[in-house]
Amino acid sequence: xxxxxxxxxxxxxxxxxxxxxxxxxxxxxxxxxxxxxxxxxxxxxxxxxxxxxxxxxxxxxxxxxxx
Numbered sequence: 757x758x759x760x761x762x763x764x765x766x767x768x769x770x771x772x773x774x775x776x777x778x779x780x781x782x783x784x785x786x787x788x789x790x791x792x793x794x795x796x797x798x799x800x801x802x803x804x805x806x807x808x809x810x811x812x813x814x815x816x817x818x819x820x821x822x823x
Contacts, residue, residue: 766794767800775804786810 773783787802790810
């Protein structure tokens with residue numbers, strides 16, 4: 757699966773949820789779990805580099821899963 761070419765390093769929750777094709781609440785939770793959030797006054801930005809690294813920890817490498 758290839759998503760649109762990403763130029764931004766930081767996105768808001770709504771844009772990130774759309775980019776990763778997931779619900780807003782799931783994206784917010786993943787961003788918080790990854791500790792990828794930056795708060796500037798009332799604006800929250802998510803660092804996509806940190807989030808991508810965190811998501812890689814969920815990569816399934818067990819051959820049995822793919823059978």
